[in-house]
Amino acid sequence: MNDNDLRILIVEDDEVTALNLNLSLQKYGYAHIDICDNIDDAKEYLQTSKKNLVIIDISLQGSEDGIELAHYIKQHFDMPFIFLTSYSDDNIIEKAKQTEPYGYIVKPFNPESLHATIQIALFKYKAEINENLANARFAPNDSLARLLYEKREKDAPIVKFGNGRYHYDITLNETFFDGEKIKLTKKENLFLKLLVAHLGKVITFSKAVQHVWPDSGATENNVRTLVWRLRNKLKTDIIKNASGIGYFIEE
Numbered sequence: 164m165n166d167n168d169l170r171i172l173i174v175e176d177d178e179v180t181a182l183n184l185n186l187s188l189q190k191y192g193y194a195h196i197d198i199c200d201n202i203d204d205a206k207e208y209l210q211t212s213k214k215n216l217v218i219i220d221i222s223l224q225g226s227e228d229g230i231e232l233a234h235y236i237k238q239h240f241d242m243p244f245i246f247l248t249s250y251s252d253d254n255i256i257e258k259a260k261q262t263e264p265y266g267y268i269v270k271p272f273n274p275e276s277l278h279a280t281i282q283i284a285l286f287k288y289k290a291e292i293n294e295n296l297a298n299a300r301f302a303p304n305d306s307l308a309r310l311l312y313e314k315r316e317k318d319a320p321i322v323k324f325g326n327g328r329y330h331y332d333i334t335l336n337e338t339f340f341d342g343e344k345i346k347l348t349k350k351e352n353l354f355l356k357l358l359v360a361h362l363g364k365v366i367t368f369s370k371a372v373q374h375v376w377p378d379s380g381a382t383e384n385n386v387r388t389l390v391w392r393l394r395n396k397l398k399t400d401i402i403k404n405a406s407g408i409g410y411f412i413e414e
Contacts, residue, residue, distance in 0.1 A: 169285075170195040170213060174205045174232060175220045175247065180270070184218065184247075187274035193281075202228040206235060210343050216281065217244040218268070221259055230255075233262035239344045241332055243288040245280060247272070292320055292334070308333065310360040322359055324412055325401040331359045340398045350375050351393045354386075358402065363414030365405040386410075 175181040181198050188196050199205040221229040236244050243265040265284035311333045314322045321330040331338050338345045353375045357366055368383040394402055401412050
């Protein structure tokens, strides 16, 4: 990804520091920058706006809200984040490490170190994606993984569907809508994964039973109930009926 296309969110409650970060990023050609000064606004912003990288001050409004936000990003989104810190407190640093950030920027910072930290974070993130893609590609005896791998976006471990608003991450085995993870049960996830791997094709009741309930005597009614629950969790009506046969998602 070109630096001019990179979308960065700064979460910093100190106006001067936020301004310096913005100016420093613009100096190195980062054109798409947004700023939030608290954790609630940041969460709301991430739910509605696609970002590629987040820079988070560990101490927001005198607390450890930055660490809480990092945990939230790890749970709901697939994107790298970098901590901004002036702390040397070992306890706080240890808590921050547990979120597995892609880098640290120490205050006071200079534009060169900021740029270098961002580039290293993006390199690490891309390397993780490539490693996960390789693992998915060569998974033995997993025809579903191969189908998903063939449908993935170029250089990204995702399969888009539902007019591009949904994507299935083949490395995380999770489904996202507008960038936010949808919480599904194991059986719901198995069935949705089956549908996504066969976009445009009908999954029959018998195939669904075989895949989701391989060791039990499930029936068509079990499949219907599962689809009903799944539809209630999805944000739009993307699962279509093939009357009396099964279900499908349009390609």
